[in-house]
Amino acid sequence: MKKKYDVKEYNTVKDLILEACETYKNDVAFRVKMKAGKEPEYKDYTYEEFLSNINGMGTALYSKGLAGKRVAIIGRNQYHWVVTHVACLLGGIVSVPIDKELPLGEMEDSLVRAEVDAVMFDVKYKDQIETIKNNGKTSIKEYFCMNDSDAGYTSAVELIELGTKLIGEGEKAFVDYESDPASMAILLFTSGTTSKSKAVMLSNHGLAINVSDLLVYEVFDEHSTNIAFLPYHHILGGTGMLFCIADGMRTVFSDGIRYIRQNLTEYGVNFFLGVPAIVDNMYTQVERGIEKQGMTKKVAMATKLSRFLMFLGIDIRRKLFKDVIKQLGGELSYIISGGAPLSSRVASGFHDLGIEIYQGYGLTETSPVLVAENKDHVRPGSIGVAIPHVTAEMKDKDSEGIGELCVKAPNVMIGYYKNPELTAEVIDKDGWFHTGDLGYMDKDGYIFLTGRKKDMIVLKNGKKAFPEEIEMLMAKIPGVADVFVYGEPIDGDYADLKIAMEVQYDPAACKEAYGDVSESEIREAMWNKVKEVNQTIPHYKRVTDLFLTTESFIKTTSLKIKRKEQLEAVLKAKGLE
Numbered sequence: 001m002k003k004k005y006d007v008k009e010y011n012t013v014k015d016l017i018l019e020a021c022e023t024y025k026n027d028v029a030f031r032v033k034m035k036a037g038k039e040p041e042y043k044d045y046t047y048e049e050f051l052s053n054i055n056g057m058g059t060a061l062y063s064k065g066l067a068g069k070r071v072a073i074i075g076r077n078q079y080h081w082v083v084t085h086v087a088c089l090l091g092g093i094v095s096v097p098i099d100k101e102l103p104l105g106e107m108e109d110s111l112v113r114a115e116v117d118a119v120m121f122d123v124k125y126k127d128q129i130e131t132i133k134n135n136g137k138t139s140i141k142e143y144f145c146m147n148d149s150d151a152g153y154t155s156a157v158e159l160i161e162l163g164t165k166l167i168g169e170g171e172k173a174f175v176d177y178e179s180d181p182a183s184m185a186i187l188l189f190t191s192g193t194t195s196k197s198k199a200v201m202l203s204n205h206g207l208a209i210n211v212s213d214l215l216v217y218e219v220f221d222e223h224s225t226n227i228a229f230l231p232y233h234h235i236l237g238g239t240g241m242l243f244c245i246a247d248g249m250r251t252v253f254s255d256g257i258r259y260i261r262q263n264l265t266e267y268g269v270n271f272f273l274g275v276p277a278i279v280d281n282m283y284t285q286v287e288r289g290i291e292k293q294g295m296t297k298k299v300a301m302a303t304k305l306s307r308f309l310m311f312l313g314i315d316i317r318r319k320l321f322k323d324v325i326k327q328l329g330g331e332l333s334y335i336i337s338g339g340a341p342l343s344s345r346v347a348s349g350f351h352d353l354g355i356e357i358y359q360g361y362g363l364t365e366t367s368p369v370l371v372a373e374n375k376d377h378v379r380p381g382s383i384g385v386a387i388p389h390v391t392a393e394m395k396d397k398d399s400e401g402i403g404e405l406c407v408k409a410p411n412v413m414i415g416y417y418k419n420p421e422l423t424a425e426v427i428d429k430d431g432w433f434h435t436g437d438l439g440y441m442d443k444d445g446y447i448f449l450t451g452r453k454k455d456m457i458v459l460k461n462g463k464k465a466f467p468e469e470i471e472m473l474m475a476k477i478p479g480v481a482d483v484f485v486y487g488e489p490i491d492g493d494y495a496d497l498k499i500a501m502e503v504q505y506d507p508a509a510c511k512e513a514y515g516d517v518s519e520s521e522i523r524e525a526m527w528n529k530v531k532e533v534n535q536t537i538p539h540y541k542r543v544t545d546l547f548l549t550t551e552s553f554i555k556t557t558s559l560k561i562k563r564k565e566q567l568e569a570v571l572k573a574k575g576l577e
Contacts, residue, residue: 010208012179013089016246021051024248027223031252031267032079040266045079047248052164057156058087058174059163064142066118067173070187072096072111072140074129075122077228077253080146080156082241084120085232089185089204091174096187097233101557104128111138113199114187114417118142123151181205184414188235190364191556199417202235206367206411211242213387213411217374218358220334224249226271227263229278234558235368236338236360240273261285264329272332275339276346277559279357282328283346286353289327299324303352317354324353336360338369339558341449341472344380359383361449363435365426367411370435371447382446394441395432401440402464404453406432438466455563457487460496463540467563470541474501477529478513479522481506482553486567488545489576500545501530502570504553523548547574 010016021029025048035041045053061071071088073095075081088095096114098107100122107128111119116139121129123145132138149155167175185204189197226244228251230237244251252267254260260282263269272279290299299321306317318325325332335350338360350357356375361383362368371392373384386392389410394403412433415423426434438456439449451466458464467485474483482504487497505522514525527546534542547570554565571577 008212010212010246011181012204013086013185013208013211013242014177014179016208016211016242017051017054017086017090020246020248021047023047025051027248028250029245030079030082031250033253033255036255050083050245053083053160054087054090055167055175056160056163057083058091058093058177059166059171060159061087061093061118061163062091062174063162063166063171064118066093066142068092069117070094070096070114072098072114072116072119073121073146073233074098074100074107074119074125075146076100076124077232077237078122078147079253080120081122081232082251083160084146084156085238085241086245087174089207090179091177092179092183094184094187097238099189099231099233099557100125104131108132108135108137110189110197111140114189115139118144120144120146120156122146123148126151179204181208182414186235186238187417188233188238188364191234191558191560198419198422200364201414201417202367203414206413207239207242209389210239210367210369210411211246213389214239214243214369214372215246217372217387218243218336219374220247220249220271222248224271224334225267225269225331226251226273227254227260227267227269228252229254229260230273230275231557234339235364236273236275236362239368240336244271261328264332267329268331269329270331270333271336272334273336273338275559276337276342277340279335279337280343280346283349286324286327287349290324295324306352315354317352321353325355328355334358338362340560341383341468343472343475345476361447365413366407366409366433366435367413369411370407370409377446379442379444379446382442382448385445385447392441392445392447393432394439395434397440398464402438402450403440405435405437405439405447405449407435408432457497457499459487459540461540465499465541470499470501470537470543473533473537474503474530474543477503477526477533479505479510479526481509482561484553484561484563484566484570485543486563486570488571488574492576498544499542500547501543502547502549502553502566504549504551507550519548549573 027047028044029047029050030045032043033040034043071093073084085095096116098110119140143153145151145153146156181204183204184201185207186202188200226249232238254263290296302320306320332355335357342359347357358373360369361371370390371383371386377385391408393406395406397403408431436453437449438451438453441447451468455467456464470485471483480503484502486500488500490496490498510522530543554562
């Protein structure tokens with residue numbers, strides 16, 4: 001577990017990258033699948049080669065007149081996405097990661113709003129890019145294709161070759177560039193529709209210090225293998241990428257959600273960074289595998305034995321559950337989950353198997369991590385404690401001790417791009433960033449979240465209920481694929497609400513749990529389960545109505561429910577709009 005070097009406080013991303021590439025120069029930084037099939041072929045890039053590619057890419061971008069400009073990156077996670085992004089961070093070029101899943105109009109609008117000068121795009125999105133190019137609304141002057149030299153555009157490989165040639169001829173402007181810690185390094189859009197998304201300016205120093213904190217706080221085995229599953233255009237994926245590089249990990253790339261188990265085995269993955277929706281799905285697959293093999297009782301008994309031995313200081317979990325862990329490749333040792341609360345069932349389940357799982361909390365505006373768990377800081381129901389450079393307080397607490405989580409930290413954003421008014425709404429005159437999340441902090445500094453301030457349901461009697469808190473409990477009901485808790489107006493009076501719940505149910509799981517029954521019978525069975533959960537929570541938080549659907553909820557590309565749109569949809573379906 002010991003580091004090869006003493007972790008220091010990095011001032012810029014360039015400091016971080018240069019040290020990692022020197023410390024681990026002969027180690028594999030990235031393994032790329034070049035050919036799929038029965039006999040796949042791979043290409044390894046060492047840390048030394050990675051740095052050479054970064055310098056080549058950056059020098060080529062400079063030669064195209066992009067020094068000090070903005071480059072958008074659109075595409076799937078892949079090696080040249082990383083090279084382009086890191087080259088921008090090291091060379092004073094603003095990187096603008098764009099969500100590849102955005103509808104064409106929103107993608108174009110994001111490029112216009114960010115005022116980008118060039119775009120590096122995945123060939124898969126060539127048609128969208130060419131439509132945007134032909135529309136002529138953006139300020140883009142240079143178009144590069146990151147993975148195909150036959151697409152009619154200069155490819156990433158060709159740019160690297162050009163830059164490497166220029167460096168050989170004595171061009172050193174990019175290599176010698178000294179990063180400004182306070183400068184904007186990334187311009188990133190928050191989740192949501194473009195009209196509501198905010199363009200966040202993140203500083204070079206903010207990114208570097210967040211990674212510095214994580215290196216101190218989250219300690220993993222040397223030579224770990226990480227699978228880059230979380231999209232790089234999300235800040236957790238992007239900062240996670242920098243963390244894995246700084247930690248000397250080998251990074252591999254997923255072939256897609258359907259192949260995740262195959263890829264975990266193929267690459268011997270032992271570190272996974274993901275969002276709860278994916279992590280929960282992984283654990284559900286493990287549970288189903290146990291059931292199919294008729295091992296449910298055996299695993300339950302083994303778990304009791306393992307917990308008893310753990311109490312005595314004896315850890316045999318990975319030996320005891322070796323066959324179960326094989327379902328996840330056999331090597332998986334660490335999972336970091338972020339972006340939303342993780343269910344206690346999944347957290348304790350993975351822990352029982354000998355797979356350490358920790359939550360992290362943060363926002364796009366904070367680069368992103370503010371609070372996290374590690375092996376020494378885990379408390380049930382909590383998201384952990386503030387990481388080293390973060391000062392956290394609960395502001396404006398109510399009579400129940402619930403307040404808004406506010407922070408001061410160097411990784412807080414510079415501000416929202418061209419929107420000082422909105423910036424002032426979240427960063428007060430004393431420098432506190434208001435997260436919009438409500439909760440409380442115990443005497444040891446552990447932070448417990450209850451819900452989003454904007455999503456809080458205020459009842460007529462003044463009591464407050466938090467949808468996420470109730471959803472976590474109701475999600476455990478058999479057959480529930482997803483759950484949405486909301487305030488439903490009583491007799492059309494929006495000042496008088498009741499707690500209601502919409503459930504997206506899984507027909508196959510319901511058949512297994514309740515038998516071959518109708519939807520009305522499924523509702524009745526689920527309603528009985530809801531009433532059981534209701535008995536465990538305060539009366540004013542109890543769900544009083546249940547609505548079923550097989551339709552997926554309206555979500556962002558990071559799999560968070562768009563609450564306003566979903567509320568409108570469910571009220572319309574119930575004839576209450």
